[in-house]
């Protein structure tokens with residue numbers, strides 16, 4: 079008999095995840111589980127393990143292509159990996175990261191590139207940034223392109239931020255982030271990733287918004303959690319970030335590690351205090 083752990087929702091029928099479902103999960107206080115994914119095989123396995131949202135992250139530039147930041151990632155690379163993930167997954171909601179330089183120029187550029195991701199099978203696109211992105215998000219949302227925002231440590235701004243540093247630490251920075259989160263929601267964003275911020279700010283921002291927040295180093299009160307797949311599997315060069323947990327420790331397979339992550343997020347066991355700022 080298999081000793082594999084089972085996702086908590088394994089026995090129930092699992093229709094495809096929709097935006098309505100994600101909103102209902104927030105209202106029901108059921109945690110959303112997101113993982114980065116870059117190919118069809120892992121997409122199928124994550125689907126089977128009960129992951130709700132697959133993020134085709136531009137982190138693939140670092141963990142797949144070996145660049146030292148996400149900045150060199152191209153539209154062609156992102157569209158190719160989105161198509162791979164779409165072929166592997168049936169149930170999860172699929173978010174494609176818009177790479178650096180593909181949405182910053184103007185709204186028309188953002189629309190042209192975002193529509194390529196929806197044509198490739200993604201359900202939503204993700205963009206990094208605050209106030210300056212409001213007109214772009216409005217432009218996409220009014221044209222029925224679901225948008226996920228990303229605030230806090232935004233890796234495409236690594237040089238402007240002076241490195242991969244925790245954000246929102248001062249009262250002023252925290253207030254600015256909260257204001258921007260509300261502005262993104264008002265502009266039409268339907269999901270928001272919060273990366274590397276104090277957990278008190280993750281809690282306050284999640285409570286202030288109607289749309290779900292997904293934290294990565296933003297504390298356990300976010301409506302969901304995301305990890306980079308390679309981090310979860312303990313495959314990363316260099317120093318492990320504080321918010322990372324290696325779910326391969328104590329697991330007998332990759333499938334078990336994914337399932338343990340899903341269950342840990344749903345049961346509010348991850349992130350623990352040692353993963354928070």
Ligand code: KIV
Nearest residue numbers: 114135136137271304
């Ligand atoms: O590209 C990515 O993997 C991301 C996550 C870190 C949220 O944006």
